[in-house]
Amino acid sequence: MDVIHKLNDELLKQKFTKEQEWSARLDECKQIALSYARIENSIAVLSDMKTNTSYIFYGGVAERLGLAKRSTTKIIHSIWEEEIFSRIHPDDLLEKHLQELRFFNFLKTVPKKERTDYYIANNIRMRDGSGLYVQVLHRMFYIASQSDGSIRLALCLYNLSTNASFGNIIINSADGCILESETQTANNILSGREKEVLQLIDKGKMSKEIASVLSISINTVNRHRQNILEKLHVDNSIEACRIAKGLNLF
Template identity: 40%
Template sequence: MWARQNLSAADIDYSIWERDKLMLHQMSCLNQSCTFVVDVYKFRYAFASSNFVDLLGYDSRKIATLERQGDYLESRIHPDDQQQLQTLQIRLSQFIYSLPPEQRNDYSNIYSYRVRNTRQQYVRVISRLQVLEKDSTGKAWLILGSMDIAPNQKDSDQVDCTVLNLKNGQTFSPTLLTNPRIHLTQRELEILQLIQKGLLSKEIAYNLRISIHTVHIHRQNLLHKLGVQNSIEAINAGLELGVLS
């Protein structure tokens, strides 16, 4: 999804990547996470830690030269999970690019799926993706990924996906992403959560330090986006979408 940005070489400083690469090598000695980096401008992997070899039994030569190995990491994913991942990534792309440009790099995408290990068995892993570096215009350039063996090795053919807002800690369930036409702003989400707690507009305005007029505008936008008539229906819609718990 990041590749849609049409990055320019004039906006990228590869000395930044050399610094980051040194840091990642040092970090891989301190923890067991399998770390990798994708260069969106070059549209290829730029780095993978040796932990892929130690933890999952990946080919050490291919990991050391991952930038020339194409889709080697993807080749270890269970074929049934691969299709689900592609579908989820399309939905994520629709979600991310419906947001204002200044908010598009604020999210971490977290997946749970199966990969083939050194014993040729499939194990469930947790994989996280987020922006590591941006170009001079603010577009995502280097994407940092990490992979760990999942604590819960449940017997399931379902790929799990969670989208985490790194600015405020909120998470979005896949049910929200299945309908990319409904996207609530951060303020609208805050107000919906306060409505769920039973606060009146005056109390919401006080808590968020905004005018009651602004609260009314956000409430009307909420009702319109969710296609509902009142606060009770808005809460139910929020629960169904997974933005309320």
């Protein structure tokens, strides 16, 4: 799987609508990113998926890594900060992108009003100015969605890490709940039978065929199909299969 292209499709091809007051919202989020850079000495990257633009704010960590002077800023016409990515260990970069893809699909299963409660965190290795790898804590928040549910703004933060054992996790900042990123407790989203039904749907089976394979009634199959759509917050089986794969349900 080409993770970058998959993420690109997921993030940039959302159906964004034109909304009033969005300029003020963007300015507000820029100030949030700037505050992280100033207070935590983070490298803060605010990415706008609709315009495919990133705003980078450099704190003291940028100087430690030899990337830029602190208190400087940069705008790039891409949501991919390649200069930063080039410093990340290749294995960690791949896992970072996989985690972000899983997280994006996970958020689709969360009510819209709760999506900004969650963020991901993981340790990555980044080369400093002398070429040595140092431990860096990476965090990412989807901090602004549009009224249609499309996720428009993402904030990535890079700080020096003091805990090398820190794993890939999703954190609910509202209640402190921690989910393991690899599974995201996604196995609990669908029942065992619903997963079986969805796997057969993914193989092109019709409801009648699924009923025969699983030795259940067609009405039961249709009820499972409806439950799957509701639990995954999608409108059709194709979307359900796509999201289920992103969540590693099968």
